[in-house]
Amino acid sequence: MIRISVIIAASLLFITCRPAISATHDDVDRKVEELLSKMTLEEKLGQMNQLSPWGDPSEIASAIRKGHVGSILNVVDPEMLNAVQKIAMEESRLKIPVIVGRDVIHGFKTIYPIPLGQAASFNPELVEEGARVAAIEAASVGVHWTFAPMIDIARDPRWGRIAESLGEDTYLTSVLGAAMVKGFQGSDLSDPSSIAACPKHFVGYGAGEGGRDYASTFIPERTLRNVYLPPFEEAVKVGAATFMTSFNDNDGVPSTGNKFILEQVLRKEWNFDGFVVSDWASVTEMIAHGFAKDPKEAAEKAIKAGVDMEMVSGSYMSSGKQLLEEGKITMGMIDDAVRNILRIKFRLGLFENPYVDTSAPPVLYAPAHLESAKEAAIQSAILLKNEGEVLPLNANTIKTIAVVGPMADAAHDQLGTWIFDGDKNYTRTPLATLKEQYGNDIRILYAAGTEFSRDARTDGIAAAVNVARQADVVLAFVGEEAILSGEAHSLANLNLQGAQSDLIAAVATTGKPVVTVVMAGRPLTIGRDVEVSNAVLYNFHPGTMGGPAIVDLLFGKAVPSGKLPVTFPKEVGQIPVYYSHNSTGRPYQGSETMLNDIPQEAGQTSLGNTSFYLDAGFAPLYPFGYGLSYTTFEYANLRLFSSSLKANDVLTVSVDIANTGKYDGVEVAQLYVQDCFGSVTRPVKELKRFERVPLKAGEKKTVTFTLPISELAFYNIDMIKTVEAGDFNLWVGTNSQAGLMTSFMVE
Ligand code: NOJ
Numbered sequence: 001m002i003r004i005s006v007i008i009a010a011s012l013l014f015i016t017c018r019p020a021i022s023a024t025h026d027d028v029d030r031k032v033e034e035l036l037s038k039m040t041l042e043e044k045l046g047q048m049n050q051l052s053p054w055g056d057p058s059e060i061a062s063a064i065r066k067g068h069v070g071s072i073l074n075v076v077d078p079e080m081l082n083a084v085q086k087i088a089m090e091e092s093r094l095k096i097p098v099i100v101g102r103d104v105i106h107g108f109k110t111i112y113p114i115p116l117g118q119a120a121s122f123n124p125e126l127v128e129e130g131a132r133v134a135a136i137e138a139a140s141v142g143v144h145w146t147f148a149p150m151i152d153i154a155r156d157p158r159w160g161r162i163a164e165s166l167g168e169d170t171y172l173t174s175v176l177g178a179a180m181v182k183g184f185q186g187s188d189l190s191d192p193s194s195i196a197a198c199p200k201h202f203v204g205y206g207a208g209e210g211g212r213d214y215a216s217t218f219i220p221e222r223t224l225r226n227v228y229l230p231p232f233e234e235a236v237k238v239g240a241a242t243f244m245t246s247f248n249d250n251d252g253v254p255s256t257g258n259k260f261i262l263e264q265v266l267r268k269e270w271n272f273d274g275f276v277v278s279d280w281a282s283v284t285e286m287i288a289h290g291f292a293k294d295p296k297e298a299a300e301k302a303i304k305a306g307v308d309m310e311m312v313s314g315s316y317m318s319s320g321k322q323l324l325e326e327g328k329i330t331m332g333m334i335d336d337a338v339r340n341i342l343r344i345k346f347r348l349g350l351f352e353n354p355y356v357d358t359s360a361p362p363v364l365y366a367p368a369h370l371e372s373a374k375e376a377a378i379q380s381a382i383l384l385k386n387e388g389e390v391l392p393l394n395a396n397t398i399k400t401i402a403v404v405g406p407m408a409d410a411a412h413d414q415l416g417t418w419i420f421d422g423d424k425n426y427t428r429t430p431l432a433t434l435k436e437q438y439g440n441d442i443r444i445l446y447a448a449g450t451e452f453s454r455d456a457r458t459d460g461i462a463a464a465v466n467v468a469r470q471a472d473v474v475l476a477f478v479g480e481e482a483i484l485s486g487e488a489h490s491l492a493n494l495n496l497q498g499a500q501s502d503l504i505a506a507v508a509t510t511g512k513p514v515v516t517v518v519m520a521g522r523p524l525t526i527g528r529d530v531e532v533s534n535a536v537l538y539n540f541h542p543g544t545m546g547g548p549a550i551v552d553l554l555f556g557k558a559v560p561s562g563k564l565p566v567t568f569p570k571e572v573g574q575i576p577v578y579y580s581h582n583s584t585g586r587p588y589q590g591s592e593t594m595l596n597d598i599p600q601e602a603g604q605t606s607l608g609n610t611s612f613y614l615d616a617g618f619a620p621l622y623p624f625g626y627g628l629s630y631t632t633f634e635y636a637n638l639r640l641f642s643s644s645l646k647a648n649d650v651l652t653v654s655v656d657i658a659n660t661g662k663y664d665g666v667e668v669a670q671l672y673v674q675d676c677f678g679s680v681t682r683p684v685k686e687l688k689r690f691e692r693v694p695l696k697a698g699e700k701k702t703v704t705f706t707l708p709i710s711e712l713a714f715y716n717i718d719m720i721k722t723v724e725a726g727d728f729n730l731w732v733g734t735n736s737q738a739g740l741m742t743s744f745m746v747e
Contacts, residue, residue, distance in 0.1 A: 021349035073101040081142035104146040105418035108137035114416040117540030119565035121379035124179035131183025142356035149180035158211025160489030163521035167565030190349030199235040201246030262306035275340035284313040308337035377542040377549030383560035392556025402471035416541025417486025433547035485521025561666040563627035625735035631661030638740035659695035679717035
């Protein structure tokens, strides 16, 4: 990829100042043991303690001097970080460097689309590149460790943190989550441009009841293993250095006190040898959960479960010694936790390179980074509707454009959630870009109509209608302010906020073509807005370069290729709605008797009824994997190389895809499998492969997928991961509800 090499070249500038220190596993283990043997109990507990230094700086300095702090988070000033590290390296007894953590979720300074948007690209290389850029920028100021990727399976758009997720699908999340880990950590953790990844939140956090943040989950072990755990296992396989526990209690056990997931699954089954950090105060939050009666008992439960480092709540420091004296925990438990932490500090090369090189050239907002963020925003945009081919716009024939809506020029809000370090002054908005690129040739009339997404006032709408009347086309930029998604920002109503729907409806009455461009942190229930719009381009908050990306898409300099990484419900009441559900005993058969089809006083019968809502039907607004292009693609000639396979065979399947339209484009071909009969009921479809296929107008290609049959294994009735012999269906197509179908058998 051209971009990756540009980015690597940019990062080389930075790398040359500080050499990478690779050490073998044996070397590291030897060093860890040597150091551990010299440590006092207090120093060990100190390593397990993470602080967010917002209090008195002299107190923090003194704690570090005493060896009471293993990590800090939320400091990104390189001078300050070097000063802190100097205390650890020169004034503490054992000179153990502090590891510096930060939430670098979708970019550090150069902000990429939110993870849900990146997932819409179905492009692991691009996602890896985004994480690489984030690492290069964050490392350049002294960050060693990011709390990402967030790989919670998210099937509830009410949940604000769906924005940070990679969507609803286990396979897509596994592939893209692994790509992020690789991007953050680079090829060598000790490279100064690498930062440690922290897959989170372990585990099940996305399944909170009712989409409420922090809420309890009830995920049975089989579903946990088949749906929620695989992305984390994949992250371990690609070498993730750390893990973060989740806030939720699953079936009554808070993750931070959950021995089963931390000891049995993570350590014993997956052989993870990095360290586990709690989420923010999630150790002592076990008191509010009613799982521990005080900080001491909370510390006991978390240490016993296998949480190595405690984020900010201090109970390990305050109670560790007493717990040990009372025999509630053992020195072995503490030693293991400290080993895990020191191992990662050594692997990061922190002992050799504790300081950030402040003389290195700045890499923040490097042109190659901005270019890459723009490409990510382009590939993340999803075209939902394009009636009468209103898009792309023709710059040669359009004389006047009306720009309306609160997101047209929302430099802060288009960045999305989790942008601690992003700076809105660098944001390129659609309005600014339109003026810059087309302002000389096209009259651009702007009337926001409503000021911000929640603005319910309708008095500005008349001005918007007025500009719409004068224009050849209306561009309506709507969506959500950044603060409406993200942590602790769940919603019960997913319609466009404020008066935005009124605004779209009002400009549509002018009869001018309306192109609605959404920028939001989650799927919204936009059925009625879609209906009155001629075209809809959906962007999960697209980041710093959202403006140039969207403008290129609108004018056809780029062609949409994004696909939905999550199902869009028609109504909130349909949630949870996701493509990979199990089959009921009365599956949907393609027709529904809707509310108004039922005669008055109809007699009660359940015959012929299937699983759906009388008032919302069965189908969602848009299915997982959906997304249009300016061009059209046709699938033909699906062929299996063999339709009878053994458990250790590799299935090979080919399909011809033709670009039958006028534009060059990229189609994301998706392969789904259904295991028809099992010892337990199985999902109606599961994504197993996908590929971005570039096709010039008129071009046809044969795409071949290979799939080891071993990847059809699941946790069966005996909770054993196995491939069960029998019949399978397979589809290859343009989304989860379309495609050519064939069948095969596993003997
Ligand atoms: C709480 C969030 O749940 C977690 O994702 C984040 O990394 C920590 N706070 C640290 O900011």
